[in-house]
Each structure stands twice: as C-alpha cells, then as structure tokens.
Amino acid sequence: MPVVHTDPATPVHELREVEEGVYAYLQPDGGWCLNNAGIVLAGTGPVLVDTAATETRARQLRSVVGDLSPTPVDLLVNTHSHGDHTFGNYLFEHATVVAHRKAAAEMAEHGLALTTLWPDVRWGHVEAGAPEVVFDDRMTLPTSGFRIELIHFGPGHTAGDTVVWLPGQRVLFTGDLVLSGATPFTLMGSVAGSLRVLDRLRALEPLVVVPGHGPVGGPELLDADAAYLRWVRGLARQGIAEGLAPLALARATNLGPYAQLADSERLVCNLYRAYAEEHGAEPAAPLDIPAVFGEMVDYCGAHPHCAA
Secondary structure, eight states: OOEEEEOOOOOOEEEEEHHHHHHHHHHHOTTOOOOOOOEETTTEEEEEEEOOHHHOOOOOOHHHHHOOOOSSSOOOOOOSSSSHTTTTGGGOOOOOOEHHHHHHHHHHHHTTTHHHHOSSSOSSSSOOOOSEEEESEEEEOSSSOOOOOOOSSSSSSSSOEEEEETTTEEEEEEEEEEEBBBBBTTTTHHHHHHHHHHHHHHTOOOOOEEESSOOBOOOHHHHHHHHHHHHHHHHHHHHHHHHHHHHHHHHHHGGGGGGGGBTTTHHHHHHHHHHHHHOOOOOOOOOOHHHHHHHHHHTTOOOOOOOO
C-alpha cells in the first residue's frame, strides 16, 4: 500500500513500493514542477531516478531515501534536463550523476532558467544539474541485485530523454515522456517523436509505468498520451489548412475529453511544436521558448499555477 505523508511542516508526498525494493516517489498533484522520482535499493547502493524542483522538496526526498537505506545514493539518473528533475542533484553528494549526452548539454545551456518562469516559488538554494557520466543510446548501470537499463529512444519530451527500465521486474520509469492525468508537453521535444517513442516503450511490455508526473499506472498511460498527441497532430493539420495561428486555434478548440487533464494550457505549446513539424522542422529543433510560453500565458489569462 502507498504511504502518504502529510506532515504540515513538509510538502505532501507519497512513497509507493511498486515491486520489492523498487519505489515510486510521487508529489501530488503532478502539475507544473511537481514531479515524480524513483528509488531502487540495489545491493551496490540506492539508485535514484531524478530529484526535485526546490531545495525543500529535494531535501525531503533525500530524507525519504535515507529512511529506506543507510547507504548513500550510489547512482543518480536524470531522465531529462528540466530543473524539476535535476535541481536537487547537488544534495546527493556521494552519487554519480548519469544522463543522456543531449540532456547534459541542455542542463549546461539552460542552467536555472526555470526559476525565472515562476519567480514566486520558494526555490531555496538550487543548482543546475551536472552529470559526471553521459551516454548516447543505451547503458546498463553497474549495480547488483537489479538489472537497470538506461535507454534513449530519440527526441520526445526533450532531445535527451532517458527511460529507466528494470526488465526483471518490468518496471519502467519514463520521466516526462509519459504524464499521468496531466497534459503532455513537447515544446522542447517533438510530437511525432513522442509518438514514435511511445510505440517503442509499449514494445517493452512494461507492467508498471512510473510517469514523470502524476499517479503510477500501467501501459494504459502510454495509450492515453499517444491518443492526445495524435489529436494535437490532427488539430495542427486542420489549423494550417484553415490559416489559423497556433494560439488562435487553441482558443477556438473544444478540449473535449482532454479538458480534465491538468495543465491543459500546454495545448498552445504542443500546437507550436506540431506546426513546426508539419512545416518540415526536425524533432527538437529550437523554437522561441519564451515567446511561446508567453502565448500560453495569454491563452490562460494568467501565469500557469505552479505549487512547487
């Protein structure tokens, strides 16, 4: 059974053992910057999948890991470059940080830029992630007790996404390639690429899927995100045919079943990416991120809420 911690002195979090020695660390409600992490109690030392956005949240995660194992975290895998998954890396000083080569480059390029999008968040002391080890396509971690594979399937949420796959347990940590109950986000990645990646994740036949945000599920999470992204791609083709800009199309669109997803304003960003790809842009080709984010704010009528 999951254990939900509601100490008023710390942010709400949930620790769920999804297989023996394998844990999902969840931060409700999974909205902007409320990401998930993973903990694997390998014999060589705990393996941590991602950290958290703020100093308080990252210190809380460190405390939870410490309660599970007296041994410091040995390996820390960042599933991608975004600060909600990387800003707490520095607190795990004994860990070797591993990420995809492109994710490492994005961390160096963007630094703490995420903090400028939500200046009212109490970030505390955070640092841009800095991996010591990078890989390109696949890597098997040097652990005992668990086989842990890192796989890059190409651009999806970002250019440098990594999934953490435990084939023996059939547990998949996806980072933000998969979101549960929240709107997918491809502004720095690819709509078409995400659909290709989701197909390849499905082929792994996972039993447990730990998404980057939101509740743990199974392969149905892959299907739900793929359905949304196909819908976005269809919308983009319609909008281009009608001569509508992405923001205008988003405003004219009835979200239908996707209105219930958290952070539905991401539609604007996803349409910008889909339009670019329909016009021939390569997956993860640079877009004007601040300008597109600004149009998403216009669509909302306010800055998107971040509860980190």
